[in-house]
Amino acid sequence: MTTPRDAAFRVAVLDVLAKRVSAALTEARKEAEPVFAAARVEGNKQIEVALPSGTQVGTVSIKASDDTVNVNEADVLAWVLDNAPGEVEPVISSSALDQPDVVAYIRRFYPELASKRVRPAYRSKLLGQLNDDGELVDEATGEVVKLADTVKSGPSGAFVLTFEKAKNGKPAGRDRIAEAWQSGEVDIRDLILPALEAGEQ
Structure with missing residues (x-):
């Protein structure tokens, strides 16, 4: 049976994890913007987000320049x-x-x-x-x-990420990503460990 102390510890650990992963996501988005800006200059308006197997799970839409x-x-x-x-x-x-x-x-x-x-x-x-x-x-x-x-200014790299919706009996993009790391197709340790080691920003 879970004790109050166990519950408190679980909440505290998940809170730290969530904040560090959130900070890593913010940093990843910031680092992606110049990459996406260059892609937009080359004429790419959208980039497919796919698993290593090639299964599409989402789309990154890169915003045009704001004059x-x-x-x-x-x-x-x-x-x-x-x-x-x-x-x-x-x-x-x-x-x-x-x-x-x-x-x-x-x-x-x-x-x-x-x-x-x-x-x-x-x-x-x-x-x-x-x-x-x-x-x-x-x-x-x-x-x-x-x-x-x-x-006139070039593209900033600002973008919108959308995940594939569930259709034709296939799971949604977010669920496919979760399935991929649970099955070992995607190793999330390379993404999560740096976030945990970086500390809360």
């Missing part, structure tokens, strides 16, 4: 004021909320708290028309206006 678009809000506002002034609305600074007056009076009594902005829906529509160089091309006049800069 950063830096919108020049002052240029956007100036363009809209010139070309679609009805899409500009007054904006009250959040500090106006400390005033006891009604918002309608703020523009009259506290003009320094008021500013202008492009209506969000129109701004989204306008930015959706920018070309890859952050330029807006006026179809009527052919005028080109630079409204944003796009900072």
Whole structure:
């Protein structure tokens, strides 16, 4: 019969094991990202996760690069004021909320708290028309206006791991991995022992 002391010891040992394996997983994911980034640059969007036998148990999907678009809000506002002034609305600074007056009076009594902005829906529509160089091309006049800069960056290596689902009577990917180490097809000692020896991070 399990004693309270035995139960406490079991929980403590498994807690240490779980934390060290979790830390090892975090480190393994971090080390995998530059490898996956290089694979994505070479055109690989997905990588099959397979057991030594070749049985697929999952898929790593590598995320594409995240381009950063830096919108020049002052240029956007100036363009809209010139070309679609009805899409500009007054904006009250959040500090106006400390005033006891009604918002309608703020523009009259506290003009320094008021500013202008492009209506969000129109701004989204306008930015959706920018070309890859952050330029807006006026179809009527052919005028080109630079409204944003796009900072291109390579893939970070960020990824999503998905396991095969159980189907056609075959077990799910996670279960196949467990079966593989239980059968000896996969030796997890090379993965687990370094995690145990590394100590809790």
